[in-house]
Amino acid sequence: MIKLTVRWRQRSAEIEFPCSDTKLHQLLNEIRPADTTSNEIFVMAVHQPTALSMLEDQFLNMDEVNFLAKRMDSFTYDELLQFYAAAQYEHLQSPKGLINLTYNLPCYTVVHDLKNMATIGKSHYMNVNGPLTASELKQIDFAAIGRELIRSGNGRTTEFGLLFKNHEVPYEEVYDGINFPEYYHSESLMTIRVEHAGKAEYLYLPCEDLTITKAMYRVGAANMEDLTVFLESFEVDSKDWIKRLKQILANGNIYDINDVLSAINTADMNLDKLSAVMEYADTDSPEAIIALAEHIDDFVFVPDVHDPIAVSGSTIASIKEYALHPHLEDFFDHQRFGEHLIKQYDGKFVSGGYVCMDEGAYLDEILADIQDQGMGGM
Template sequence: MSYVIQAVLSNPRRPECDQITIPFPIPVDQYDKTVEMLQAIDLGFSVNRDCTVDEVNSRYSVLNTLVGTLVNIDQLDYLAKRLDGFCAGEVSQFQAMAHKLGLSEIKDFINLTYCCQQTTVITDFSDLEQIGKDHTMTLNGGAMPIDQYQAVNGKEAALQLINGGRGVITPYGVAYDNGMKLEPVYNGHQFPVYPYDSLFMVLEITPKRGLAEGKNPEYLYLPTAEHQIERTLLRVGITSPHDAQIRIDCNELPEKVDEALDIEYLSGDDLPALNRMCQAIEPLKKADMEKLNAVVLFAEAGDMMAVRQLAENLDLFDFVPGLQTPEEYGRHMIRESGHFDYDENLEGFYDYRRYGEQQLRQEGGQFNECGYVVYQGTMPLEELMMEDPAEKHQREQGLQMGGLAQ
């Protein structure tokens, strides 16, 4: 099963429209397409609960109580991401407690993912010692010093729990709530921070005018889909990117990229360019990340568009990490590059420094703290780092159209 939840959704206001089946979590590269599919049946334009759940297919069978309720696709997506990280024990805890509490609202299911770990669910009574130890571990927040854990009389703890008479039989095991309370971590509008996919940045989003009463910040995880940016802003009441206040919660950009950009003072207007830059960097392997650091220094990139273009055209640069002098470069070329048949018997006759200096003059390369970099492209480097004219026109047209749709 490649999904956590698969939901069949429909438009309650347009019953004549076809249903749409969506797997969750939605992959980032499928998110925009999914939103546009929903928009084709007059859904997905709003961040309100506008979709009726007609059917649910999931290993979490307790979620079938969502059928007939209204949800927003981002709520289903967030719930699926939360559940995707659950171990077998948490799966039992979530399902048993959801059944015990009789949950049917998406908001409550999301909030349960934050507290079901406080409960004890027994699915097999054959090993009382282990049941008691697991229960004691749960009561201690899921962590104990190993010596204290080993000292627990598991059988005694299990019998005390079972004989206490507070267990509730569910299809998913016997549930003991241990005093758990379903707290509103998720307020039904703004999602609590929860990084899921591989990412470079987590941004906290609030309106410049300040949060309204009862509202929480929203979080944007870059790189992301374009529609996700719009919908994240809307969830916190921002209809124009210019009105967004940005705080960096997590920054995993390559070191020299981070140093080259003044990202401590981001504005909402920077979000599209920042996201596209992160999208360009994301596919790079570790060695290419190191190369990008060197190329950014070499090109003296000073804005997000320049970094993005360098990341997308990294194959136009040659990079040898760690080299700092012409002699080191000459030695690398003669002995390690494969361009020459090196003969160790002639070692004393090689003039590495002179050859390295000659290559530097021919190539126009540069040493920096990362190593040696050469640009092999035919277009002037300054032009390479500029925005594509067609893309610039499209972006300007988009800005002229104004804010975001509610």
């Protein structure tokens, strides 16, 4: 976490990062004119971590600070010490430099405990060479590597430990100071890449609309139509839904697909049921998908049921009030009872099974607020 105080003229605010784009926007606009579009503001103090005090007394881009905090969130304790020591050694003063450092920690080995040479050697070896194989773990004398490193005399003292710069590891500038690199900070349903004029940004949907707008501006696009959009990944294993979402994106824009993903991003959402309900409602517009998803409990979906007799049997089996005595089973007219249920609850057979309205629910009411031009046939 990064916690700092920012100031605009005589007003100040305390902000904790990482935070949502909307919260950041609200906090900044409480102390400065609401129509200010730049996220650069003067940093009075860094309260946490004190190791980043070099960011004080300068104007900083708060989106960069937010991204830096997200990167630091993933660090272990040892990686944080490595990061702080390297930042101090390199005299880094900007979020850009610190963000790039988060991608280049293997360029540095930091020793903060001289008691175990094997641990030192193993850490240094992994920084320089990457992950270890099972055979390397058995064959390499990590204690010898550790002793050789300490005896080299190349260590530089920092308040976070003895730092060794690994010159054999190339330092890469991953962040160019404008467009943030791909980074998964939290769970998402879909990752998309947006491009314009050779610049690219990544979006992890569903997200806040403001996050989409910021990414659009960072690549230099004036509007959604200027963007080239690529679907990088979709966490739901469904070709039908991938096709559906691509179609929504083709007919609309990122905001449309984001709204749909927000609606289906619930712990208990059954996408097979939602697909069946969409077919039942004969619509697949973004507005309709959202409305149906929000009222998914107003529908009954019985998979793999395709005739009135099966409707009757599934209803009797699932609703105790309809339970039949075993001696009556042979005399009961399942065909007529199934037809009655279908008519009473506006039931329809769809490709995935049977869908009907729940008691007291009506499809017309659910779709009442959707404009006719927003409706599309299956």
